[in-house]
Amino acid sequence: MSQNTFKKKLKAGNSPKGGPRKTIFTWMEEKLDVTRILxxxxxxxxxxxxxxxxxxxxxxxxxxxxxxxxxxxxxxxQQEVEDIRADVTTLEAEYMQSSMQSEVAKRVAQYELYELNQPPVKIDLKK
Structure with a gap:
């Protein structure tokens, strides 16, 4: 049977492979050659x-x-407002068209209600 042993701790900055650990900063330092500039x-x-x-x-x-x-x-x-404004204008025009006397007369004709051709007559009652 084998004996228990302690694992060796890695030093900070070293990779498990034994060499120095590569970070983004070491890569940037190598590629940019900061020591030459600064x-x-x-x-x-x-x-x-x-x-x-x-x-x-x-x-x-x-x-x-x-x-x-x-x-x-x-x-x-703004585009949505323009679309809604166009819809409102269309609906107003349809409403105004449908509320004309001739259009109302056409719609109520199916209920056998017709427009009067003579003016109304006033009835006077004596007390």
């Missing part, structure tokens, strides 16, 4: 202004995106 390290005095400018750029992009989204919503709402 020297041995990033000057700390440049970090706050660069971070501030990055924040402003992200805020600008977000604001622009929201504005374009709002413009699309407004245009969609």
């Amino acid at each position: 020297g041995e390290g990033v000057p700390v005095q440049f970090v706050p202004p660069v971070a501030f400018l990055t924040l402003l750029a992200l805020l600008y992009i977000y604001s622009n995106h929201r504005a374009e989204s709002m413009v699309r919503k407004i245009e969609k709402a």
Whole structure:
């Protein structure tokens, strides 16, 4: 029977294969060759202004995106209003047409109600 042993703990920054772990930052450092551009390290005095400018750029992009989204919503709402306005105009015209005396007379003819051809007569009662 074999004996129990402790596993060896991995050091931070090392992969299980034994070499240094590759992260996105090490990949960027290799591809961009940051040490050639900045020297041995990033000057700390440049970090706050660069971070501030990055924040402003992200805020600008977000604001622009929201504005374009709002413009699309407004245009969609305007198109819906135009469609509804056209429907209302059509319905009003149909209502006005159907409420004309000649149209009403045609519709009530099926109930044997006809239009009077002579003026009404006033009946006077004496007390």
